[in-house]
Amino acid sequence: MDYLYHPFPAKRHTVFAKKGMVATSQPLAAQAGLEILRNGGNAIDAAIATAAALTVVEPTSNGIGGDAFALIWTKDKIHGLNASGPAPQSISAEELRTKGYEKMPMHGVIPVTVPGVPAAWAALSEKFGKLPLKEVLLPAIRYAEEGYPLTPILGKYWKLAYHKFKTSFTSEEFTSWFETFAPNGKVPEVGEMWNSPCHAKTLRTIGESNARDFYEGKIADQIDTFMKKHGGYLSKSDLLSYKPQWVEPISVNYRGYDVWEIPPNGQGMVALMALNVYKNLEKPKWQCADTIHQQIEAMKVAFMDGQAFITEPEEMPISVEYLLSEEYAKKRSITIKDEASNPEPYDLPKGGTVYLAAADEEGNMISYIQSNYMGFGSGIVIPDTGIALQNRGHDFSLDESHPNVLKPGKRTYHTIIPGFLSKDGKAVGPFGVMGGYMQPQGHFQVVTNTVDFLLNPQATLDMPRWHWLKGKTVQVEPEFPNYLVQSLVRKGHTIQVTTDGGSFGRGQIIWRNAETGVLQGGTESRTDGAIAAW
Template structure:
């Protein structure tokens, strides 16, 4: 990928980070350092990614946790591997069972939306298949942070306190008691710079590490999780945990101007990013059109069309009534591209022919590269924390529909539409590098913008992340970051977009990118200014 390392589209943009022997980019400096320490101890990029991911459950618990899901794209031995470690709905849950408890739609918090957590299984599976170090050694930095404590970073402190407000408003006091005991001892959350520790978290991580994650699914932790959820009126059982296995999948991709852009296939929403790029790939974008109104308009319209299709069709692949190949076909891309005109339009799904999250990237000197993402969803997740363990359980089941006719209708053992997505770039069958932007439904939009910033507008990874972002919400509504050019915002309004300038902290996602120079092997990394992130290299 060709870019000028000193080129700044804006004077406030930062320069990228370079290294040769290894690199870890995360949203929290201590987690990035944990991954780098593992590299220096002889681990590879896979070990480093596991170390950083586990550390993030401790140092940024407001965005992810042991009780969440995970996905990974791993480049090793000359090919790309995909891991889907998202857990299904419990075997005993059903639409009728949820409705019998008085719900007309899936609740967001509490025990009902708790699905099988997949993150610990992802760590164990990645370590077994590709790691060089024992899992317990990769988890050692996270265990140490939990046991000894660490100073909370500013962004984490903000979201930590916000979560406490949400749970006070939306969860009964008894339900949220264990969360407050763990994450807000004494009735308040830690401030930026304040030391925080979680011995229970350390114990759980040690148990996972020593057992290769087996204790979480078929041992002491599984028993504790199942008993706690049962006591809170949920559906998750020990049998659900014991039955879970992560799934190796074939990544899906589109060719975008000579680069292969890779995503995990459904049930993840990475397909939406590929749908948008499949439309945009047939359009021309001048190198100097970054943030130009016409270029922005076409990006937004393509993304709206992609979301309309994604929200209609994406679910557990065993329940999809359309194939990924049909959705990503050249003919369907042409059809959807033809719907984009000079004015904003309401998004509608097409009819192709049938036939709270953390993202991190890691690379090593051997050529291994990892794109990894994990999440509890909506910050800390369900609001339930298994007492004495630090395990905050996810609420991923809240995305299921209680409409039996909907593609993502709740069913026992089914995986829901999933928002978290890792991305990866290759060219000519060779690795270029991992990229990702966390943040709910912002994620595929962030992927599109990051890819275009690098490929179409020749920005280095840091500038690609620093560029002002837009986010489509629904209908004609689009929000822009406050540092967006005012003239561009006004031009988009004249095109029919309903524009708001949004200063919401972190609502435009937080990303990381690592690229490798194929000739020298030098790594080039960027991290998002919208978080506490850092790129650690050596």
């Protein structure tokens, strides 16, 4: 693939390498993956090592108690892993309504669902890895035992969470969060060391047992005991019955490139629906208000339908196949006019997620994402384990008529999505943009900037982004050209210029040259992103 120059002053430059590459949001985690590559592991081993390290060196966005998804390219075939966990068997919408809840709470023990992250690591290692899981987790264990200094963006979000939590997390079940992440009543500052020996012990147990202990052993007992004590619903029986799911990835063809996502319950198909609708509109023009307007409107259409229909596949009122069909795309593209539309608004919360991409010289590539959701997740940390549990159940509806209504053993609409690009049956590479409901919007912008405007990976990530919130409201970054802002306003959009970089997601890209095998990667300038390569 040939690329144009970088259209804006480069914040970073595209990295090139041949033997292997890891791109993620934290330098130490990227180095953990590279260490495993140098020790004889493949891209999948490197991804697991990086993911495990991220639970230590970026706990503001993910943890052992979260969920994960992956797209793996190996031997010219793509595989999908859905390691999102279901609601506990003892919880239901009726149960919570009886207790006076009108909607799912955001924090505490109630929105905790079965964690999928440890099972994801074990499944990936067993199916595709070259090294034992216990060896792959060693860099993460070392960071947890010895400690590491906080990086700037990490420190920023850690402090914001602490100041928020110290006024709202006042009951006993949150005590362990403060003991773990604010030891001695003080949040660690940027450049200060932080370690978590309990986290290291848990990682070592997961590695030695191939994650079985987490779901059926001592760790499962600790989770069960804590939940029973504090009125939670997650139990050891829920953990015992959990298995991650290997799935067939879904795709659409966008101007000659196949764009791959994980099927529902994930929201990846929102990006695919938007691309399918958008390609039926006028040919895109560089930095043109009409083009940006059509992109936003195509995303609105996709989100309206995604929010209405995406849940467990068997409970969706409209099939995935139809929503990704050319017939559907053409019908929806006709509804897009020259003025901003005002669809039914959705309350779109921010997310807390990490994304990574990895590749090796054998041709293996992986797009991997894991999350605790909304930063630190539920605020629940299991004592003496370092396990911060997710609050993914917050996305369930308590309305019995809604497709995403809370039911025992059901997985909710899921925001975290890995992406992958291929062309003519050959891998181009993994990409992803984390950040709650920004994620499909980020995927859409990565693909259009890459395919339509031939931007290199770093230029693609550095491009000023837009983020549709609801109705006619769209956020843009300060670098977004003013003439485009003014033109979009004239088309009826309400534009908010914001300096909150977290609103626009954080992405990583690795592309492979099909002829030479040379890798080229871009990392996120909106966070402490890094690429480790050799």
